[in-house]
Amino acid sequence: MKKNLEIFSNSPTCPIRNVFDRFGDKWSVLVLMVLGTHGGLMRFGELKEVIDDITQKMLTVTLRTLEADGLVARKYYQEIPPRVEYQLTDLGKDLVPHIENLANWASKHVDQILRSRKRFEKKVASKD
Amino acid sequence: MKKNLEIFSNSPTCPIRNVFDRFGDKWSVLVLMVLGTHGGLMRFGELKEVIDDITQKMLTVTLRTLEADGLVARKYYQEIPPRVEYQLTDLGKDLVPHIENLANWASKHVDQILRSRKRFEKKVASKD
DNA sequence: GTATTTAGTTACTTTTGTATACTAAAGGTA
């Protein structure tokens, strides 16, 4: 095997497996982008309102993972009804511009990708 | 809701949902990186050898999705035993450096993230 | 005493991923 491809095999040092697997789920990137764009503290319900198709459970799970990774900080106020505020950590703030970079690429090419997807579906359908 | 956050709500034009959701699976990014690093045509079995922990089914599914999105081109030779070659399209080649950018960030910070995660696990465990 | 509020949790269903065996069809070998 080509030497430069070895890093992609299943090893503990594979950067893709170590990182994309962390924030490569359905919601993490979206939550990071929303927190980054908003720019400060956001309450749970506020995040839920912005990302309107996420369920409470998935938002909780996603925030917990991001907190565990040190990308998001959680502040819990002992009040009734409960109040919890989230914001990016320094590490999170450092990451967001790199994600935005990819998101900008996405914005620029999303139409082309959607067209390609439709063309492919027709191609597959015509073979049935 | 803040005007600049509206793009993150569930709309058909949300670039994150339309494009990131594709990378949100377990293998797409890895396949793109391998094809990009290799730099040319790769046969199915070659990809399977490099990404040694992917199953045949998932490699097939992943390649079909990338093909549908127009990121990867598939060339089938009518031979026995079969021969199929894959390579990045121009769109795919355009995307890969942006992914590499994120992968580099990942490499740089993966240790910090893993430490944070361990700390968090201990914190959670101490509350049981 | 009853409805409202917020940030979850629980039990359940659906989707995604894994493991393993199986296929086609030509060429080489015993």
Next chain:
DNA sequence: TACCTTTAGTATACAAAAGTAACTAAATAC
């Protein structure tokens, strides 16, 4: 002749992850 190998998949059965809807706590307002 019967068999083994080759490649790029499929098929099947199962496990894990993600998603859904309903439920909870406990103080406050009416």
